[in-house]
Every structure is written in C-alpha cells, then in structure tokens.
Amino acid sequence: MSGFPHRRDDMAGHPDAFEMRERYARVLGAHDVALVNGPVFLVGLFFAASPWILHFATANRDLAVHDLIVGAAICLLALGFTVAPERMTGMSGALVLIGAWMGVSPWAVGRHPGRAATLDGVILGALALALGLMSMAMVRRANRIL
Numbered sequence: 783m784s785g786f787p788h789r790r791d792d793m794a795g796h797p798d799a800f801e802m803r804e805r806y807a808r809v810l811g812a813h814d815v816a817l818v819n820g821p822v823f824l825v826g827l828f829f830a831a832s833p834w835i836l837h838f839a840t841a842n843r844d845l846a847v848h849d850l851i852v853g854a855a856i857c858l859l860a861l862g863f864t865v866a867p868e869r870m871t872g873m874s875g876a877l878v879l880i881g882a883w884m885g886v887s888p889w890a891v892g893r894h895p896g897r898a899a900t901l902d903g904v905i906l907g908a909l910a911l912a913l914g915l916m917s918m919a920m921v922r923r924a925n926r927i928l
Contacts, residue, residue, distance in 0.1 A: 817916075818863070818913055818916055818917050818920065819860050819863045819864045820860075821909070821913055822856060822859065822860040822863065822877065822910070822913050822914075822917075823856075823857055823860035823861070823864075825856060825906055825909050825910050825913065826852075826853045826854070826855070826856025826857035826858075826859070826860060826910075827853065827857055828853070828906065829849055829852060829853035829856060829884065829902070829906045829910075830849060830850050830852075830853025830854050830856075830857065831853070832849055832853075832902045832906070833845065833846035833849050833850070833899075834846070836898040836899070836902055837898065838895075838896050838898045838899045838902075841896060842892040842893075842895060842896070842899055844891055844892060845887070845888065845891050845892035845895060845899055848887060848891045849887075849902070849903075852880060852883070852884060852887070855880065856877070856880060856910060859873060859876065859877055859880075863917070871921045872921075874914055874917035874918040874920075874921050875914070875918060876914075877910060877913065877914030877917060878911055878914035878915055878918065879914075880910055880914070881907050881908070881909070881910030881911030881912070881913070881914050882907065882911055883907070884903050884906055884907030884910055884911075885903060885904050885907030885908060885911070886903075886907075887903050887907070888900045888902075888903040888904070
C-alpha cells in the first residue's frame with residue numbers, strides 16, 4: 783500500500799471528513815458550553831470544598847469525604863462535557879442522578895447533619911439537578927437537529 787500517501791494525523795483525505803466535520807459542528811453548536819459546563823464545574827468544585835468552607839468536616843467526616851468524591855466526579859463530568867461533548871452527550875442523565883443524590887446525601891451518609899451540611903446538599907443538589915436537566919434538554923434538541 784505504498785501508493786497511498788496517507789498520514790495518520792491528516793484527516794483531509796478521509797472519505798467521510800466533510801460529514802464528520804458537519805456533525806461535529808452541529809454537536810458543538812447545540813451544546814452551549816458557556817451556559818451549562820462552567821456552572822456545573824463550579825457546583826462540583828464548591829461541593830468538594832464545602833465541608834471545609836462551611837466548617838462541617840470535623841463533625842461529619844464521612845459526609846466530608848463523600849462531598850469531596852462527589853464534587854470531584856461532577857468536576858470531571860464538566861471537564862468531559864467541555865473537552866469532548868460529542869462523546870459525553872449521554873452522561874447528562876448522570877448529572878441529574880448525582881444532583882438528586884446530593885439532595886438526600888446529608889441524611890443518607892451523615893448521622894446528624896447540621897444546618898450547613900443540609901443546606902449545602904439540598905441547594906447544590908438542586909443546582910446540579912437543574913443543570914443536568916438543562917444539559918439533557920440541549921442534547922435532545924441537538925439529536926433532533928442531527
């Protein structure tokens with residue numbers, strides 16, 4: 783196959799290059815990165831750091847570790863939505879489920895959550911849930927266009 787001057791990093795000669803570029807542009811155009819992914823990352827970041835910011839980490843160590851792990855997972859989802867939106871379109875539902883879990887986690891993980899831990903879980907859980915629903919709506923709209 784020495785007659786084909788095709789390099790691995792050059793997609794210009796690929797037979798489906800035009801169609802792939804068009805689909806990629808539609809997926810990126812339908813998923814508004816600035817509207818959803820930035821706030822999702824901030825919700826995850828604050829949820830991960832909130833036990834120490836709101837000073838309930840010493841009283842509820844299990845809840846503090848839980849919040850750190852869940853917040854990091856949300857940050858990773860937001861980074862995935864930003865870096866590879868065409869591959870992460872199905873993960874918007876995961877953000878909805880994580881948001882719902884965040885709302886009930888103070889009682890499920892912590893024995894006696896204080897007011898700060900309760901408000902943190904409920905408010906940030908509601909935000910994550912709403913942002914996940916917005917992301918799912920954007921993905922559905924993009925799939926209708928595709």
